[in-house]
Amino acid sequence: MALQEIKRHNSFTSPNRRTPIAKRAGRERCHSYHAQTAEQPKTNQLNPEIRLEVPKMSFRVVRSSKFRHVYGQALKREQCYDNIRVSKSSWDSTFCAVNPKFLAIIVESAGGGAFIVLPHNKVGRIPADHPLVGGHKGPVLDIAWCPHNDNVIASGSEDCVVKVWQIPDGGLSRTLTDPVVDLVYHQRRVGLVLWHPTAQNVLLTAGSDNQIAIWNVGTGEVLISLDCHPDLIYSACWNWTGSKLLTTCRDKKIRIIDPRKGEVEAEAIAHEGSKASRAIFLKHGLVFTTGFSRMSERQYSLRTPDALNEPIVTVEIDTSNGVMFPLYDPDTSLIYLCGKGDSVIRYFEVTPEPPFVHYINTFQTPDPQRGIGMMPKRGCDVATCEIAKFYRLNNSGLCQVVSMTVPRKSELFQEDLYPDTLSDEASLTADEWLAGEDAEPCTMSLKVTGRGPSCRDTGIGRSRTGIC
Numbered sequence: 001m002a003l004q005e006i007k008r009h010n011s012f013t014s015p016n017r018r019t020p021i022a023k024r025a026g027r028e029r030c031h032s033y034h035a036q037t038a039e040q041p042k043t044n045q046l047n048p049e050i051r052l053e054v055p056k057m058s059f060r061v062v063r064s065s066k067f068r069h070v071y072g073q074a075l076k077r078e079q080c081y082d083n084i085r086v087s088k089s090s091w092d093s094t095f096c097a098v099n100p101k102f103l104a105i106i107v108e109s110a111g112g113g114a115f116i117v118l119p120h121n122k123v124g125r126i127p128a129d130h131p132l133v134g135g136h137k138g139p140v141l142d143i144a145w146c147p148h149n150d151n152v153i154a155s156g157s158e159d160c161v162v163k164v165w166q167i168p169d170g171g172l173s174r175t176l177t178d179p180v181v182d183l184v185y186h187q188r189r190v191g192l193v194l195w196h197p198t199a200q201n202v203l204l205t206a207g208s209d210n211q212i213a214i215w216n217v218g219t220g221e222v223l224i225s226l227d228c229h230p231d232l233i234y235s236a237c238w239n240w241t242g243s244k245l246l247t248t249c250r251d252k253k254i255r256i257i258d259p260r261k262g263e264v265e266a267e268a269i270a271h272e273g274s275k276a277s278r279a280i281f282l283k284h285g286l287v288f289t290t291g292f293s294r295m296s297e298r299q300y301s302l303r304t305p306d307a308l309n310e311p312i313v314t315v316e317i318d319t320s321n322g323v324m325f326p327l328y329d330p331d332t333s334l335i336y337l338c339g340k341g342d343s344v345i346r347y348f349e350v351t352p353e354p355p356f357v358h359y360i361n362t363f364q365t366p367d368p369q370r371g372i373g374m375m376p377k378r379g380c381d382v383a384t385c386e387i388a389k390f391y392r393l394n395n396s397g398l399c400q401v402v403s404m405t406v407p408r409k410s411e412l413f414q415e416d417l418y419p420d421t422l423s424d425e426a427s428l429t430a431d432e433w434l435a436g437e438d439a440e441p442c443t444m445s446l447k448v449t450g451r452g453p454s455c456r457d458t459g460i461g462r463s464r465t466g467i468c
Contacts, residue, residue, distance in 0.1 A: 063353075063358065065349060065351075065358070066406065066416060066417070067332060067349055067360060067387075067406065068360060069406065069407055070334075070361065070387065070404055070405070070406055071361065071363075071404070071405060071407070072345065072363030072390075072402050072403065072404050072405075073402070073403050073405065074365060074400055074401070074402050074403075075401040075402075075403065077398070078123065078124055079123050080398060080400050080401050081103065081105075081122075081124070081126060081391075081399035081401075082124065082125045082126065082397060082398050082399070083125045083126045083127075083397050084105055084107060084126055084393070084397050084399055085108040085397060086105060086106070086107060086108070086370050086371065086393045086394075086395070086397065087106040087107055087108055087139065087140070088108060089106075089139050089141065091141045091191055092234070092276050092340065093106070093141055093191065094325055094371045094373060095370065095371030095393055096371045096372060096391055096393055096399075097143045097144055097145050097153065097373055098145070098373040098374065098375045098376075098379070098391055099150045099375075099376060099379065100120075100150060100378050100379035101119065101120070101151065101169075102117050102119060102120070102145070102150070102153075102167060102171070103117070103118045103119075103120060103373070103391060103399070104117045104118075104133075104143050104145070104153055105371075105373075105393065106140045106141075106142075106143060106371075107132065109134055112134060112135075112136050112137050112138065112159075113134070113136035113137070113139040113140035113141075113155075113157045113158065113159070114132040114133060114134035114136070114140065115132065115133050115140050115143055116130060116133070117133055117167050117171060118130075118171065119170065122171065130172075131172040131173060131174050131175045131176070132172075132175050132176070133153075133155070133167075133172070133175075133176045134175055134176070134177055135163055135176070135178065136155065136157035136158075136159050136161065136163065137157070137159040137161075138157045138158030138159035138160075138189070139157065139158050140155050140156070140157045141156050141189060142155070142156045142191055142192055142193050143156075143193065144193045144194060144195055145195075146195050147197060147376075147424065148195075148200055148424055148425065149424065151167045151168070152164060152165070152166060152167075152180075153167060154193045154195070154203055154217075155193065156190030156191060156193045156205060156207075157189065157190060158189040158190075159189075160186050160188060160189060160190060160207065161182055161183065161184055161190070162182075162183040162184075162185075162186075162190055162203070162205050162215075163181070163183070164179055164180045164181045164183070164203070164217055165179050165180060166180050181217060181220045182220075183203070183205065183213075183217070185205070185211075185213045185215075185222055185225070186205065186207035186209055186211060186213065187207070187209045187211075188207050188208035189207060189208050190205050190206070190207045190208075191206065191207065191208060191233075192204075192205065192206040192207075192233065192235070192236060193205050194206075194236055194237075194238070196238060196242050196433070197238050197240070197242045197441055198241060198242045198426065198427040198428055198433070198439055198440070198442075199242060199426060199427070199428045199429065199430055199432070199433035200426035200429050200430060201216055201217040201218040201429075201430050202214060202215070202216065202217070202223070202242075202430050202433060203215045203217050204238075204245075206233040206236055206247075208232055210227070210229045210231060210232065210233065211225060211226070212225070212226040212227075212229070212236070212245075212247075212259075213225050216430040216434075218430065223430065223434055224259055224260065224262065224434075226257065226259065226262055228255065228257065228262070229247065229251075229255070230249070230251055231249050231250035231251045232249065232250040233247055233249055233250075234247075234248040234249060234250065234277055234278065235247065235248045235278045235279060237279060237280045237281050238281065239281040239285065240283050240284075240285075240330070240440070241438045241439065241440060241441070242433065243258075243438045244256055244258060244259075244265070244281070244305075245257040245258075245259045246280070246281050246287060247279070248276075248278060248279045248289070248291075250276075252269050252270060252271065252272065252274070252277070253267050253268060253270065254267065254268060254270040254277075254279045254287070254308060255267040256287075256308070260434065260436060266305060266306070266308050267308065268303075268308035268309035270289045270291055271291025271292055271293065271299060271301070272292075272293055272294040273291055273292025273293050273294060273295075273296055273297075274292070275291070275292045275296070276291075276323045277289060277290060277291030278291070278323070278324065278325060280326050280328050282328065283333070285305055286303065286304060286312075286350070287302070287303040287304070287308065288301070288303075288326055288335060288350070289301050290323075290324040290325075290326050290337065293316060296319065296321065297318070298318055298319070298320055298324055298339070299314060299315060299317060300314075300317065300324070300326070300337065300357070301314040301315075302350070302356055302357055312356055313356050313357050315357065317337075317346070320339060320341065320342060321341075322340035322341035322342055323339065323340050324338065324339045324340075325337070325338050325339070325340070325372065327372070327374045327390075329387070329388055330422075331377055331387075331419050331421050332349075332387055333349055333350045334347055334349055334350075334360075334387070334388070335347065335348045335349075336390070338369065338372045338390070339369075340369070340370070340371075341368050341370075342368060342369060343364060343365050343366060343367060343368050343369065344362050344363060344365070345362065345372075345390065345392075345402070346359070346361075346362050347360050347361060347362075347363075347404070348360060363402060365392070365400070367392075367394045367395070367396065367400075368394070369392045369393060369394060370393045370394065370395055371392075371393040372390055372391065372392050372393065373390070373391040374388065374390055374391075375388070375389040375390070375391070376421075376422065377418075377421040377422065377446070378421065378423070378424070378444070378446070380446075381403075382414075382418060382447075384405060385405055385406045385407070385408045385414055385417060386403050386405050387404055387405070387406055387417060388403075389401065389402070389403050389404065390402040390404070413446075413447050415447070418447070420443035420444060421443060421444060421446060422441050422442070422443060422444075423442045423443055423444035425442040425444075426442070427439035427441060427442050
């Protein structure tokens with residue numbers, strides 16, 4: 001009897017069998033009834049001329065999106081980077097920067113600050129005596145690759161100096177201590193370095209002296225200095241064209257700044273918590289922030305620049321105490337939230353339809369992450385429909401590579417997944433940007449050779465002037 005009941009249950013739930021006749025008949029009767037009631041409008045018994053509105057049945061429709069089934073997969077340990085002494089600094093930084101050529105990680109170093117630079121093919125266990133980039137006199141706090149030259153990287157340190165380095169194509173064969181240029185301006189430690197998205201050789205730095213400096217790296221001169229923050233600057237982000245600047249500060253406010261005029265165009269309280277917050281510009285101008293509530297609950301919000309104090313969406317996530325770093329992919333409108341000390345990566349899709357920020361899924365690992373870096377779209381593998389790649393730094397010294405993939409059966413190039421993406425070519429020079437010109441970032445197609453990094457071999461978007 002039990003076996004018969006199990007078989008009968010399976011006949012209802014098995015996807016390979018048709019629904020039983022009795023159940024199909026019941027569904028048909030249900031549908032035919034609703035069809036008849038919809039076709040025959042009811043009338044008022046007292047006044048037959050007045051027709052009554054029949055409420056329609058509401059069905060919950062699943063949201064249509066090509067990224068609903070994005071999943072993450074960690075590569076095998078032998079395909080990752082092991083034995084890396086990740087920095088133990090308490091500074092809220094990602095400690096990692098990636099581009100299609102190299103992986104850079106801030107590491108522990110005696111007698112100063114250093115970071116390691118590894119070519120992507122140098123996987124496995126890294127020797128303890130591997131060459132470093134070690135010219136700083138204090139711990140390195142932040143690093144950033146130049147978006148217009150894959151061999152140039154900038155670093156900020158507790159020694160108040162920003163250094164710009166040139167990495168040879170094959171990687172380092174000996175410890176590098178001579179930078180291309182030293183940028184000296186800040187009076188206290190420099191915890192933030194950020195390259196301009198469209199202008200060549202333009203670098204933003206922020207220090208604990210509450211100052212922002214915008215440099216022309218080619219000449220080593222300060223183009224603009226901004227003194228509009230009363231306290232420590234947590235984060236900064238350029239908008240899509242590089243005409244506006246978005247910052248978060250310890251005073252809990254986010255500010256939209258016109259850097260060339262030095263004016264604060266808008267400001268508002270982002271999150272009421274006292275812990276660090278982050279804010280980024282989305283491609284079409286919206287502002288996405290992460291922070292903490294008054295009860296120390298982690299939350300994110302979405303805002304418009306003309307109404308910063310009235311968030312469109314504010315969602316509480318959990319009660320962890322790690323700062324969340326929002327990593328944004330403008331090609332797919334996906335935002336990945338990576339918390340310091342978390343063992344998960346949550347990802348969301350931003351759309352024009354409510355609730356505007358749609359939760360997709362969570363990638364889980366057993367190990368907490370100390371830092372994380374995101375590969376530019378130029379470095380993703382188009383052949384396997386890879387839309388993002390992350391480099392997670394664990395406390396154990398492992399840099400774990402996580403690939404985010406959209407499952408597709410076809411092996412052809414998926415044009416809907418890969419619109420034209422940011423190239424490594426600058427749209428403006430530093431002088432043109434300083435004079436007030438704005439331009440869209442240069443883009444490139446990933447369809448050239450079928451794999452992102454190979455597009456650079458064709459000479460697309462290679463800049464030949466200045467440092468970058």
